[in-house]
Amino acid sequence: MEIVNNNIDIKEDAISSQGKWKKTHLSNCDISTTDILKNSVKNNFGASLLGDTRDLFRPKTSDIPNQPGVYKWRDDKGKVIYVGKAKSLRNRLSNYFQPLNQLHPRTQSMVLTARSLEWTVVNTELEALTLEYTWIKEFNPRFNVVFKDDKTYPYLAVSVNDDFPRVWITRNRNSKSTRYFGPYAKVWQLRHSLDSLLKTFPVRTCRQSVFVKAHKTGRPCLLADIGKCSAPCIAKVDRKTHRNNVEQLVGVLTGSIGDSYINDLTREMKESSDNLDFENAAKIRDKINIFKTVMQQNSVVFDENVEADVFGFSGDSLEACVHAFFVREGLLRGEKNWQVERSEDISDADIIANLLMRVYSEYESNNNLQYEDSLKIEQSRNALQIDLENTKSKYIDSAYRAKTTKERKKRQESTGRGDLLDPITPIPREIIIPFEISQNQCENLENWLSKLRGSKVSIKVPERGDKRNLMNQANDNAKQSLMRLKSSRISSLDARSSAMNEVADALGMSESPLRIECYDISNTVNGEYQVASMVVFEDGIAKPSEYRRFSIKGSDGNGKLDDLSALYETISRRFKHTSSGDVDDDYGENLEKSKYKKFAYTPNLIVVDGGREQARAAQKAMIDCGIKNIVVCGLAKKLEEVWLPNNEYPIILKRSSQGLYLLQRARDESHRFAITYHRQKRRRAMLNSSLDSIPGIGEFYKKRLLSVFGSVKKLKDASVDDLQKVSGIGQAKAKSIYESLHK
Missing domain, CATH: 3.40.1440.10 (GIY-YIG endonuclease)
Structure with missing residues (x-):
């Protein structure tokens, strides 16, 4: 080097x-x-x-x-x-x-x-x-070009390593002990389908902590009462029956259970009707309607062996939108849209190439996809496996049965169990793009993707046929997304620009405040549970990922400062390392711990909730930290006056001013964020204090009691016998707890 x-x-x-x-x-x-x-x-x-x-x-x-x-x-x-x-x-x-x-x-x-x-x-x-x-x-x-997308598309997850597998919906694929099916087009459709199928296949959907709690208390959740869970937590169903229900539910959702299942149900309905058992016939009819609705949501667009991601594009000199359809086993399983703000003169082909790199790199890192595992994934990616020997399922199409039996037996020999399929690789055999990229880029991407997948991946521009039609549909979706993006920004961008310009003019700033930070203090009357909040607005839009919250420490570490001192401490902790570029945990509690590094960006404007004195406290803290080039102002609540720290009189903005509206939104958001955190701290403290008064109960038993009963209210409702069921709680201790809670 x-x-x-x-x-x-x-x-x-x-x-x-x-x-x-x-x-x-x-x-x-x-x-x-x-x-x-x-x-x-x-x-x-x-x-x-x-x-x-x-x-x-x-x-x-x-x-x-x-x-x-x-x-x-x-x-x-x-x-x-x-x-x-x-x-x-x-x-x-x-x-x-x-x-x-x-x-x-x-x-x-x-x-x-x-x-x-x-x-x-x-x-x-x-x-x-x-x-x-x-x-x-x-x-x-x-x-750099920023690809702004909606959330990752949803998957159906099954915890196959559990004795009673759990079924739930997730957007993350990062657990090796979980099997994932999808992706699906819309999360609300998947939720509705799962909710409907639970009436027929009442399987477990709760987290492990809820399951363990119900097992200890012997009380199942509400879903068991309404017939959407078979209550395996209290042994109302055996493992074999529950696993069979899980496999059939997943089979319906993934399309692996074919029309033969519907045909069998239709025959059962007819038999019930012939035997004058109309109530049972009506139940079977409702099942059939549910299954048909679920299956229609995953319409077949190609032959079942087609596996492709289809990308569409629409853009201009400032922005672009990319829309993708995800096809697995011939079914349209999902879609996704990205918005691209061009930060330099980058070609459309480069945008597509960069997007492909980032999309599949993201999958590689998020899903722990390793090169050495790719061959194994390739061998088992194509369908849901159902243990025919254990379930004796008669609903699997014969072609599907023949195709999967050999692979299932091999896996059973190595694992000793008939599990559901390994995770499906997110990298398809074929990637469809709307126009050619450079030959070198194409070859490099194909080689890289093939290595990740473990088999050949091709990147193509279709000229005709169903794939061309689907790509045109993706192009249309991208075009509509771009139009919506433009129309939404035309009005909002003008309003935000006007608001920032008005604030800059009113405060005598040389440029618009592109980044605004607003602070607020929240506490009880006696200063307990004192906290502060910092919210961030960039380009006039709230940016929650950069919000911070602070527990006020004070000189003794217990807080209880007056508001001006609390504000001084907060601003000092925010800026004390800014000049050196360092960032540490003293900056406050970020909701996303991994993004501390972004805290180093300094604002153009600091807004505090209050008047001149609050603004002066904030300014003094910044000067003491060596920060002198950031404007500070206070926004008083009563008359909505804007105060600068060194001005004798406030600045009055018109009530209809967009600038005043922007400052109000920042102030109100910081107040909301501060009071939410304050209530959380107070609630936790009150919860602990209710149990502190019980003699002989330390932190260990507090946690154990709360893990079993869930809340102090339910703990108070418990009898002495109920309390004795908690591990380590004898009769004397249970009686002491009961009496202390009912004084």
Whole structure:
């Protein structure tokens, strides 16, 4: 690896798992553009001057390798703001140093924000593709294309390793002891289908903790009372019968149980009718209607051996939408839509190629898909396995039976049990795209996907037939998504821009507050359970993933500060490491722990709930942390006045002002978030305090009692005999608990 820092050359070798990588780092050299202009017509790297900030790090064209690689741009704080890949680094990077008027507006903004450039040379384009994805995932660069999608599509999950398997709906496929079936098109359809089928196949759907609790107490859940669970928790059904119900329920949902099942039910209905058993005939008729409805939701679009992901595309110079259909065993199992905001001048083909890389890389990491496991998955991916010897099921189509018996017997010999199928690989045999991508990209992606799957994967553009029709339908869906995106943004974007401009004008800011952080304090009258909240608005939209909540500590660690001191502590904890770029747990409790690194972004505006004094407390905390370039204001509740810390009089915004509405939304959201956290803390404390008064009951027995009874209310309703059923609670202790709770 060769690292070049200004005029100092340092040699260092590094070998990646896929080959040798050679890295060249060109960093900011702590000089200004003015200094460069004074000293020479070239910058420190020998490149011609452009007359803007790119002169600080522009390399000579001849110094850039003419090889495949990946590059990173960093801002003045060293934060990665863009990651890209190139077949030829020299050709690609040279494009960034054209005259500004020849660059895409977003590319202009990126290169003028950047203060350093790094690149890594790799052997192949596939290595570049993989490394680019890894860096994007690691650094989350602000200028990269962002694929905004809806939630991952739903699967039906079965915990086959349990004595009584559980059936539930999930969007994650990350458990090796669970079998997954799907994906399905709509989660509400799957929920409705599962709920309907539970009347016929009353199987367990509860979590393990609920199951164990019901087993200990001998009281099943409500689903058992309404006939949607056979109550295996209290041994109302044996293991064999319950597993048979699970297998048949999954068989109906996945389409593995064919029309022969409906035909058998129809014959049973006719027999009941002939025997004048009309009540039973009506029940069977209702079953048939349920099964037909469920089966119609998974319509057959191809032959049963077709397995493909079909992508459609629609876009313009600013945005694009991609829509995908997922076909498994000839059935349309799911769909998904992505919205892409172009952050640079990227082609439609590159968007599709990047999306494919990220979609299947995400599956690889989320589902723990390993190369060495791919062959095993390939062998068992095609259908639901039902243990014919144990279940004696007569509902499986003969062709399906013959196809699966051999594989099932092999697995039974190795595992000793007739389980449901191993997870189906999310990577299909065929990927359909709306237009050609470069030959190199296509070959690299096919090789990579084939390695993940364990068998050949092909990427095609269909010219005719059913696949072409389905791709056209995906294109239409993408086009409609783009139209909805545009129409929703036309009104909302104008309103948000107007609101941010009004706030900037009112507060004397030089630019619109693209990131606003709002803080609020919540506590009881005597200061107990004191907490603070921080909510974030970006581009006028709430961003819950970056919300934070704080437990106020105070000097003794118990809080109970006045509101101004609590606000000072909160702001100090937020900003105390910002200048150094470090982030630690003292920043507050994030709902998504893995995203602490995003907390390092500083806001343009701080809003606090209150008036001038609150604004001054926040400003003092920031100054003490070395932060002086962020505007602070307070929003008082009564008259909705806006206070700046150093102004004697408030700023009055019109009641109809979009700017005031934006500040109110931020203030109200921070209040909601703070009071929710405060109530949670108070509820937990009150729950514990109710049990603290019981003599001889420590933390261990508190947890055990609550795990069995679920709440203090149910604990109070329990008799002495009920309390004695808890492990470790004898008659004397049970009587003491009962008397303490009924004083």
